[in-house]
Amino acid sequence: MKETVTNLLKVKSIITLVLLGLLVYAVVHGIIEGKFLETVITMVFSFYFGTQYQKAAQQKEEKEGSQDERQ
Numbered sequence: 001m002k003e004t005v006t007n008l009l010k011v012k013s014i015i016t017l018v019l020l021g022l023l024v025y026a027v028v029h030g031i032i033e034g035k036f037l038e039t040v041i042t043m044v045f046s047f048y049f050g051t052q053y054q055k056a057a058q059q060k061e062e063k064e065g066s067q068d069e070r071q
Contacts, residue, residue, distance in 0.1 A: 016044060 007013065023040055026032045 016048075020044065 020041065023032070023037050027034050027037045
């Protein structure tokens, strides 16, 4: 739980949340269209989950490599 909170407080996460908040504000007040917000949110989530998947796969690969070296 503590690790999750720490990750949420990283600068990249804060910037992302602020930008998404600003975009939602702009849509609510009619400054930009909702379709633009949908596109941006899709890109942000795709990037975030893609990098998380890649990071997990790389860690798994490194772990398996170190186990192979031990044998």
